[in-house]
Amino acid sequence: MGWFFKSKANKEDENGVSTEADAKKQEPTEILNKLLSMMDCKATIVQDVDEKENIILNISTDEAGRIIGEKGETLYSLQFLVNKILYAKNMDSPKIIIDVDHYRSKRKEKLIEMGQMAAESAKKSGKASSLPPLNAYERKIVHESLQDDNDVNTKSEGEGYYKKIFVSIIK
Numbered sequence: 802m803g804w805f806f807k808s809k810a811n812k813e814d815e816n817g818v819s820t821e822a823d824a825k826k827q828e829p830t831e832i833l834n835k836l837l838s839m840m841d842c843k844a845t846i847v848q849d850v851d852e853k854e855n856i857i858l859n860i861s862t863d864e865a866g867r868i869i870g871e872k873g874e875t876l877y878s879l880q881f882l883v884n885k886i887l888y889a890k891n892m893d894s895p896k897i898i899i900d901v902d903h904y905r906s907k908r909k910e911k912l913i914e915m916g917q918m919a920a921e922s923a924k925k926s927g928k929a930s931s932l933p934p935l936n937a938y939e940r941k942i943v944h945e946s947l948q949d950d951n952d953v954n955t956k957s958e959g960e961g962y963y964k965k966i967f968v969s970i971i972k
Contacts (some may be wrong), residue, residue, distance in 0.1 A: 826848075827848075828887065829848065829856050829858060829883060829887060829897050830846050830848050830858060832883050832886050832887070833846055833858055833860075833879065833883055833899065834846060836879055836882060836883070837860075837868070837879075840867070840868070842862060842864045842867060842868060843862065843863070843864070844860045844861065844862035844864070844868070845860070845861045845862070846858050846859065846860055846861075847859045847861070850895075851898070853896075854895055855895055855896045855897070855898050856895050856896070856897050856898070857898050857899075857900065858883075858897060858898070858899045858900070859900050859901075859903075860899065860900065860901045860902070861901075861902060862901065862902070865901045865902045865904070868901050869901050869904050872936070873904065873908065873936075876899060876900075876901060876904065877936070877938075879899055880897060880898065880899040883897045883899065884896065884897050908939070909942055912935070912939055912942045912943050912946070913942065913943070913946040915932055915943065916932070916942075916943040916946045916947050916955075916966075916968065917946070917947075919931070919932055919966075919968040920947055920950055920952075920953045920968050922968075923953055923968045923969055923970050924952060924953065924970055927970060928969075929967045929968065929969035930967070930968045930969075931965050931966065931967050931968070932965060932966045932968070933965065934959060934963035934964060934965050935963060935964065935965075935966065936962060936963055937962070940957050940964060940966055943955065943966050944957075944966070947968065951971070952970060952971060953968050953969065953970055953971060954968070954969050954970075954971050955967070955968050956969070
């Protein structure tokens with residue numbers, strides 16, 4: 802795994818100015834490119850920064866399904882690996898968020914919609930409504946989307962990484 806730690810630091814441009822900072826900025830993209838090439842996936846990566854100074858790596862590809870994986874597991878694993886590799890080199894590295902063809906924003910909208918539907922179902926029936934098992938990140942999205950609804954309460958239940966959310970009315 803030593804090839805992940807090769808650095809392009811200390812190179813100089815034509816004016817003799819060090820491009821170490823430029824190399825550091827490109828490092829997340831280079832690491833992700835190497836991982837995708839190991840998966841034999843052709844993709845284009847665009848690097849951006851969000852309002853929290855996280856580095857966003859947006860992947861465009863014809864093989865989105867392979868990179869996303871079932872329930873986003875491959876995507877989350879790639880993100881985990883890139884962050885681990887960068888943190889091993891520098892504990893102050895910014896957080897890396899990887900997205901494929903806007904999967905995360907589409908998934909977030911879907912989760913919010915699922916939460917709203919569960920809340921409406923609980924209000925109409927008077928009984929708790931449940932969502933399918935979700936990972937911690939996805940549960941957080943649902944809980945936050947319903948926190949301002951004073952008529953319902955959300956609760957995660959289950960064992961392991963994936964847990965169900967139950968939405969019940971407040972009596």
